[in-house]
Amino acid sequence: FQNGDLCISILHPPVDDPQSGELPCERWNPTQNVRTILLSVISLLNEPNTFSPANVDASVMYRRWRDSRGKDKEYENIIRKQVSAARLEAEKDGKSEELLVT
Template sequence: MSSEVPLMTLKSLQKEFKDLQKDSVEGCVVWLTDDSNFLEWQVGLFGPPETIFQGAYFKAILTFPLDYPFSPPCIKFISDIWHPNVYPNGTVCISILHPPTADEVSGELPSERWNPTRTVRTVLISIASMLNSPNINSPANVDAAVMYRKWNTNNDPAYVDRIKDLIEKNKSLAESDGVTIPLTLAEYTTHTKPVEDTPDMGDLNLDSDYDYNYSDSDCYYSDEEEYEDD
């Protein structure tokens, strides 16, 4: 099922994308899957230096709903990742990405969930923070949470070994995307663009009636599915 993207949604995403090209989030790079489709962004997430994720590169797809920013986007990793707050299918599960509805089961406060004042920048900051500081109280991947807890409390090496394997595995993916993995704090805080050229936002007329289309994604899931997995 496809629908035309509302102009307000399109303008909002174009502006946010342009802002992130000028002033990126530490440890993240974004680019468009297709220059004609602002509803799907690709995200490169780097592991913070001086942590067990140093040298890591994880790739994800950020998908926006038609009524963004009133509903949250969805972010789903398409590269292998092992993390307590990422479902086995790659979908990220953190409070900021949950719809702004009351939910007694999760125990989340409404202020912790999505609201229209949040932006892609706040989402990326939350994802970058999540990487090395997972929430294991309500995990999306129970096995990863158990492994993390054992490492964090008893220094069990299994979690670190799993991360190291993924770091080595994903190096070739970074090369194919044309990105350089930061290994120092200075590099981590510097914007690193993919090889592909990003669209010239200055040439875009934000008042034009673009004919972008949106297709439903399997990235989204219901609260029932979410808590069943938790």
């Protein structure tokens, strides 16, 4: 989502909701831990669900990029810009933290 939220089944409450398209066993349970949640995030980034996207435009661009085997550069260029911006922001945050510690 635009605000950074993720939609991952294992984080949803374990209720029986036929409208969700998820089985209760796919949702949160006490056996989940940081490792399983991080693996879910990595899986989502590696293989996004293009059939039920939170961002339809991004999904279309991703499929075009994937299906063109990287020849369609629109998606890749946007991702590169976002990674660069995030890196700069993280560096600024790190420097802010250094100032607070010293």
